[in-house]
Amino acid sequence: xxxxxxxxxxxxxxxxxxxxxxxxxxxxxxxxxxxxxxxxxxxxxxxxxxxxxxxxxxxxxxxxxxxxxxxxxxxxxxxxxxxxxxxxxxxxxxxxxxxxxxxxxxxxxxxxxxxxxxxxxxxxxxxxxxxxxxxxxxxxxxxxxxxxxxxxxxxxxxxxxxxxxxxxxxxxxxxxxxxxxxxxxxxxxxxxxxxxxxxxxxxxxxxxxxxxxxxxxxxxxxxxxxxx
Amino acid sequence: xxxxxxxxxxxxxxxxxxxxxxxxxxxxxxxxxxxxxxxxxxxxxxxxxxxxxxxxxxxxxxxxxxxxxxxxxxxxxxxxxxxxxxxxxxxxxxxxxxxxxxxxxxxxxxxxxxxxxxxxxxxxxxxxxxxxxxxxxxxxxxxxxxxxxxxxxx
Numbered sequence: 001x002x003x004x005x006x007x008x009x010x011x012x013x014x015x016x017x018x019x020x021x022x023x024x025x026x027x028x029x030x031x032x033x034x035x036x037x038x039x040x041x042x043x044x045x046x047x048x049x050x051x052x053x054x055x056x057x058x059x060x061x062x063x064x065x066x067x068x069x070x071x072x073x074x075x076x077x078x079x080x081x082x083x084x085x086x087x088x089x090x091x092x093x094x095x096x097x098x099x100x101x102x103x104x105x106x107x108x109x110x111x112x113x114x115x116x117x118x119x120x121x122x123x124x125x126x127x128x129x130x131x132x133x134x135x136x137x138x139x140x141x142x143x144x145x146x147x148x149x150x151x152x153x154x155x156x157x158x159x160x161x162x163x164x165x166x167x168x169x170x171x172x173x174x175x176x177x178x179x180x181x182x183x184x185x186x187x188x189x190x191x192x193x194x195x196x197x198x199x200x201x202x203x204x205x206x207x208x209x210x211x212x213x214x215x216x217x218x219x220x221x222x223x224x225x226x227x228x
Numbered sequence: 229x230x231x232x233x234x235x236x237x238x239x240x241x242x243x244x245x246x247x248x249x250x251x252x253x254x255x256x257x258x259x260x261x262x263x264x265x266x267x268x269x270x271x272x273x274x275x276x277x278x279x280x281x282x283x284x285x286x287x288x289x290x291x292x293x294x295x296x297x298x299x300x301x302x303x304x305x306x307x308x309x310x311x312x313x314x315x316x317x318x319x320x321x322x323x324x325x326x327x328x329x330x331x332x333x334x335x336x337x338x339x340x341x342x343x344x345x346x347x348x349x350x351x352x353x354x355x356x357x358x359x360x361x362x363x364x365x366x367x368x369x370x371x372x373x374x375x376x377x378x379x380x381x382x
Contacts, residue, residue: 041264049264057260058248065251072377078256079332080355082263083371087273113373115281116295148245155246170243199235202242 031156038095052098053082059099059149060106066141067110073117077109084109096210099149103142146211153207162198169195259332266332274299274306274360274369299369304362306369313353313375319345322362330368331356353377 040048
């Protein structure tokens, strides 16, 4: 897998809606809360809608990818999910449940496409469409994607220094410590300890703590709760 | 996932999570953003009450030809059957109806409805929704895909 680092950083900054900051250990300017974005989008603010899209599109894309749909079907599901959210905005009582609602809607609409294709086709004795439809236990798949989403949110809570270091350490192909040291202007010897602190900061982030508190994993993967 | 308690496990999870950001195709972002233009304020929806696709057990799938769906809100309901790209529908329990089929890619078309609420229309591929005009109010179904795009042609 290729992890174009510059691209990731760019995407992260874009997704956060916050420009680069020079701050050392200072946390980034707080991002708008989901509640604020939903409120603004309800009032017709297209920029707030775009910010919601940027925040949740990787999650929706990952959920759809797991279903191995044709490109056309995957595009249709993606479009349907966002149109549904547009029509659902006024009814969304708990904006914080939005990741779960989106993941569940994407999966349900994806499964609908699979069933329709299966019906449209003559009976396939191999049953390939269903056999390859999913990688693993469906509830677990959603939990994993929601966990990934929480991790991305957590990254945005880190200080610029910590986030930059983690992204450099994740680069593929990997960068040498010399490289990383030069890019960040920190001594090689402090990379290890800084990584440890960054991961601690990640673990204690609001995004991961609230994931631990009210993730669906704790409710036996009962995703129905997200659907109204 | 329990591995996230140690640093290496957490880094692996993080690598996967950040990789997903790079996997979003641009045209999906554009489609998602464009969806906002379909916003209508605080409208009452014709909620989906059933979709024969959801009863996809072997017994039901014996009937391969026709998919049926129902939508309802108080005092108004819409039943449709999908056969290929043609939809046969009936609006029930309301007078003076007019049905609109809306598509993101193909715009909207108004469909005449006969005295008993019956109509027939060819629907475009991709997400569509029906709007039913009754008692001076236009009420929409949720967006739903009835006809799939061609695998290659879109």
